[in-house]
Amino acid sequence: MSTLSKKYSFHEVFDSQKLFRLILEAMSNPTRTVDIREYADKMFGDEPALLAVAMTLLDNEIHFNTCENAALADEITSLTLAKGSEPEDADFIFVCKPDQLQNVMECAKCGTLSDPHKSATVVIRDDSSASGNLTLYGPGIDGECQFPASDLVQRALQLRDAQYYEYPQGIDFIFIAGSGELFAIPRLVRWEVR
Amino acid sequence: MNKNYNFAFLDEGSKREIRRATLKAVAIPGYQVPFGSRELPIGRGWGTGGIQLTLSLIGPEDVLKVIDQGSDESVNAVNIKKFVGLCTDVKTTTDTREATLIQTRHRIPEIPLNNDQILILQVPIPEPLRIVEAREEVTKKMHAEKDYAPIWLELYESLIKYKKVTLSSEYPCMVEGRYVMNPSPIPKFDNPKLHKAQGLYLFGAGREKKIYAIPPHTEVVSLAFDDVPFEKENFAGKKCRLCGSEHTYLDEMFDSQTGEKVYQCSDTSYCQEVRSHASK
Numbered sequence: 001m002s003t004l005s006k007k008y009s010f011h012e013v014f015d016s017q018k019l020f021r022l023i024l025e026a027m028s029n030p031t032r033t034v035d036i037r038e039y040a041d042k043m044f045g046d047e048p049a050l051l052a053v054a055m056t057l058l059d060n061e062i063h064f065n066t067c068e069n070a071a072l073a074d075e076i077t078s079l080t081l082a083k084g085s086e087p088e089d090a091d092f093i094f095v096c097k098p099d100q101l102q103n104v105m106e107c108a109k110c111g112t113l114s115d116p117h118k119s120a121t122v123v124i125r126d127d128s129s130a131s132g133n134l135t136l137y138g139p140g141i142d143g144e145c146q147f148p149a150s151d152l153v154q155r156a157l158q159l160r161d162a163q164y165y166e167y168p169q170g171i172d173f174i175f176i177a178g179s180g181e182l183f184a185i186p187r188l189v190r191w192e193v194r
Numbered sequence: 195m196n197k198n199y200n201f202a203f204l205d206e207g208s209k210r211e212i213r214r215a216t217l218k219a220v221a222i223p224g225y226q227v228p229f230g231s232r233e234l235p236i237g238r239g240w241g242t243g244g245i246q247l248t249l250s251l252i253g254p255e256d257v258l259k260v261i262d263q264g265s266d267e268s269v270n271a272v273n274i275k276k277f278v279g280l281c282t283d284v285k286t287t288t289d290t291r292e293a294t295l296i297q298t299r300h301r302i303p304e305i306p307l308n309n310d311q312i313l314i315l316q317v318p319i320p321e322p323l324r325i326v327e328a329r330e331e332v333t334k335k336m337h338a339e340k341d342y343a344p345i346w347l348e349l350y351e352s353l354i355k356y357k358k359v360t361l362s363s364e365y366p367c368m369v370e371g372r373y374v375m376n377p378s379p380i381p382k383f384d385n386p387k388l389h390k391a392q393g394l395y396l397f398g399a400g401r402e403k404k405i406y407a408i409p410p411h412t413e414v415v416s417l418a419f420d421d422v423p424f425e426k427e428n429f430a431g432k433k434c435r436l437c438g439s440e441h442t443y444l445d446e447m448f449d450s451q452t453g454e455k456v457y458q459c460s461d462t463s464y465c466q467e468v469r470s471h472a473s474k
Contacts, residue, residue: 013201017253020213024251027220028394028409029309057217059210113338117218117227139223139370139412142390167372172221186221188370 010042010055019056023174026184030140031147037180047072049176050094051079053123058082058092065090067100087120095124098152105159108171116168119187123174126152138189157191195283202249203281208232212250212405216396219407224369225337226320226404234400241274241299242400244316248278248297251312251396257285259293264301264443264460271299288463300363302384304442304464307393309410315378320399320406322366322376342374345417353422362427367416369408374417382426383443388414434459437468 010016022034040049047069054076058064063085066073072094073084087093088107095104104122111119130148134157137144156173165171170187200206208230215229234242252258260275262268266288274297275286287293290305299316307313323333326344336342345366352359359365363379367388377385378397388395388408395408408414418424433440435456442464444457459465 012206014253016206016209017202017251021251021253024213024216024220024394027217057210057214059207061211062214114334116222116225117215119218121217140220140409142411168222168225170221172217188221188223 007044008042008051010039010052012055015039015042015052016056019052022182023053023056023184026174026182027172027186028140030138030185030189031136031145031183033181033183035180036176036182040180045071045075047075047094047096047125049178049180049182050096050123050125051075053174053176053182054080054082054092054094062091063089064092064094065104066094067096067104069094069096072096090120093120093122095122098126098128098155101152101156102159105156105163105171110163110165110169110171113166113169116170119169119171121172121174122156123176124152124156125178126150126175127178128152132193134191135194136185136189136191138186140186141189153185154193157185160187196280199281201254201282202252202278203234204232204246204249208246209250212246215405216247216250216407219396219405220394220409222373223408223412224373224375224406226399226406228403229405231400231403236273236277238401239318241270241297241316243398243402243405244297244299244314244400245274245277245398246400247314247396247398247405248274248295249281251295251314252278252282252284254282254284256294257287257292259287259290259296259463260298261296261301261303261461261463262299264303264445265462267462288466290463300379300381301443301460302380302387304459304461306387307391309392311393313393313395315380315395315397317376317378317397317399317404318401319364320376320378320397320402320404322364322374337373340372345374349417349419353419358425359418359422365416365424367414370413375406375408375414377414381443382416382424385414385416385424385426388412390414429457432457434465437465437472439465439468 019039026034039052043051058080060081062082065087108120128150133146134149136147173185176182215227219227260271262271290303297314365382369375397406416424443460445460447456
């Protein structure tokens, strides 16, 4: 007799809580990198870290987009019941390939002056290594911080700035490396190259 | 732990919604993010916003401290601790340094927060513009347009009438130069503790269904005029009758028999800590 087993061991109550606290720590302290490998290892598929984040934050009230990554979209829908949508309607956009970033940034929703929270969080898979230091400053950063960033991070920030969002409108970034390192850059963090 | 309920009482869908609102609140400091405030076995107005935040954050490894008006032993604080304990089994403490989560009503502890601590404030009226405008749709538009002239006028009128700003608590402050925010009914004494702090401050208003936040190292400036600077309560010449502290927020107590006024630290655990160090 065959037995049924779950494809993942991620605990929806306790692992979600721990992963949320790590994401909150990263969002509150931009440039701080947190390690989510323990939770990614409990998921499955090609993007276990993105799936773990989706399990933690998404549900049937949320629209998401995976930039035509059908396998990831199917997995997120089956796990969370969140609804796939066009990038301009998505609350969460998962970007797995760097060349998709420009299109995402041009159409991601940035909220309104009245409702800035109705904006997208862009979750980017970034496996490239740091290529230079960025100077970051803003809420969550003590003074300013030299942050070793990859070309993709710098590109994402350039594309964000090219949209000339009027604060409080904007989008928030979460970057995740395949090795499970996660950091966040919320909309109010400014940057420069020195 | 009561096994009839989910861990931390709320269902996972509710926690997820509160968590998403919390992340947006952190990303937009001072902005009030609406959320679907849940029913709890506690009446609205007894800290349900703070409790929902605490329940969405808390895990088995957390250490929880709850204070009410600075006291660990008041009815509100004790019952919230019991409730959270019943549905999580987490360790509770009165030691500010030991706590990972601190839920509070009306005070910020005297001991500064560390970066790994989260302070959760219970908020009755999150809208700082409510004293000048009753309609929510109008205050929302005022925030969108950064139209804060009426609140400045309110402060100015207070100066003209009474020669000083008479707001003793809920003193409005400007967050990152963009949002005027109600720091909840903390005394003015505590406002400066919000500025460029080490820890994360989360504010939950259950009845008004709003969550807002101040991340670490965020600029929080109490509203004041160039020629009339912000002033917090002044306890010069007074000290705590128990521990002798002169730099803390003091409660005034009056003995109706003798007519004598005495002062005592509002933060009871801090007061106790000072006394226990003194006795060693």
